[in-house]
Amino acid sequence: MTAQEQSDELLRLITGYQVSQAISVAASLGIADLLKAGPVGSDELATATSSHPRSLYRLLRAFAAVGIFHEGTKQDFSLTTMGERLCSDAAAPVGPLAIFNGRPYMWEAWANLSHSIKTGENAFRNVHGAGNFEYRSQRPQEEAIFDQAMTSNSKGAAETIMAAWDFSQCRLIVDVGGGQGAMLAAILAAHAGGRGILFDQPHVIARAEPVLRAAGIADRCETVSGSFFDGVPGGGDAYFLKAVLHDWNDDASISILRRCRQAISANGKLIVIERVIAPPNEIPEGKFSDLNMLVEPGGEERTSEEFNALFAAADFRLTNVISTGTRWNVIEGVPA
Numbered sequence: 001m002t003a004q005e006q007s008d009e010l011l012r013l014i015t016g017y018q019v020s021q022a023i024s025v026a027a028s029l030g031i032a033d034l035l036k037a038g039p040v041g042s043d044e045l046a047t048a049t050s051s052h053p054r055s056l057y058r059l060l061r062a063f064a065a066v067g068i069f070h071e072g073t074k075q076d077f078s079l080t081t082m083g084e085r086l087c088s089d090a091a092a093p094v095g096p097l098a099i100f101n102g103r104p105y106m107w108e109a110w111a112n113l114s115h116s117i118k119t120g121e122n123a124f125r126n127v128h129g130a131g132n133f134e135y136r137s138q139r140p141q142e143e144a145i146f147d148q149a150m151t152s153n154s155k156g157a158a159e160t161i162m163a164a165w166d167f168s169q170c171r172l173i174v175d176v177g178g179g180q181g182a183m184l185a186a187i188l189a190a191h192a193g194g195r196g197i198l199f200d201q202p203h204v205i206a207r208a209e210p211v212l213r214a215a216g217i218a219d220r221c222e223t224v225s226g227s228f229f230d231g232v233p234g235g236g237d238a239y240f241l242k243a244v245l246h247d248w249n250d251d252a253s254i255s256i257l258r259r260c261r262q263a264i265s266a267n268g269k270l271i272v273i274e275r276v277i278a279p280p281n282e283i284p285e286g287k288f289s290d291l292n293m294l295v296e297p298g299g300e301e302r303t304s305e306e307f308n309a310l311f312a313a314a315d316f317r318l319t320n321v322i323s324t325g326t327r328w329n330v331i332e333g334v335p336a
Contacts, residue, residue, distance in 0.1 A: 024102020257314030
C-alpha cells in the first residue's frame, strides 16, 4: 500500500461516523422496507417518508456508492443483498441496532471518550449523570428502541449459537438477564422437550410475554423478575447469559456468576455467550466493542484467559470456548 493509499484508508476510518449515522437515519425512515417490492424513485421515497426530496436523494446515492442500495438511471433505488439486512423482516436484521447506535444520547457519550481514556471512568455516566440502564428506564422511547435492538441481535445470533452448542441436553434453561426472551424463545422452539425461566428486571420482563407467545413457547417458559446481583432462580441445569457480563466490570461480573453458582444444579452447565478478544493485531471489531463497553455501560470485552479467571473466582471451571464463526463465542463452564 502506497503512502497515498494509506492516507486514503485512514481518512475512510476517520469519517466512518458519517456512514454509521447515515445508516441510522435510513433505518429510522424504513427505506429498506419500501424497496422490498422493487426499484422506487427517490421523490416517491421522499413523499413516503415525509423527507426533503433533494436531501433524501443525496443520502440514497451515498448509500449506493458503498453498496447498501443500487441507484438506477432515473434516480431510482433498489436493494442490494447487503441492504436487505436493513429490512424489518430480515433473518438477521441490523436496522434496530443501527437506529439504537445513532441515538443522540449514545453519540454524546462517545464524544466523551477522552474522559474514559484519561480517568478509566464510564463516559456515559459522566455525560448523563446516570448509568445507561437507569437512563433508559426513565425514558420509555429509548428503552423501546434498545429492546428492539437487543431482540434483533438475538434473532441474528440464535441459529449460529444453537449450531455450536447442543441445547437438547437441557431440561430447564435459566436465561439470566435475557431481556424480552428472543434468544430463549428460539432455543425452546427448537427443542420441544425443554423448559425455560426468563429472568430480568421487572420493567423488562413486563414486555416479554408477546415475544414468548409469538414463538409458541409461552406455556413452557416462566418469567421471573429481579436483580441478578441479589439472586437468580434455582433449579436450572443450564444457566445462560448472553451479552451480560460484558456490561460489567470484573467485580460485578463475579457477583453475577456467584449468584448463578448458588442456584445451579450439581451437574449443571454455565453457558456464557460473549465476544472473545483476539490476539494482538487481529480482529478489530471485538476491540472496538470493548471501547464501547468502556464508554457506555462501563464494562469490558475479555480474552479467554480473563474469562477463565472470572469463572474460577466464582467457583466455576471453564471447560470450553467454542467459536460460532460469528462475533459470538460459547464459553462453557461447570461447577468447580
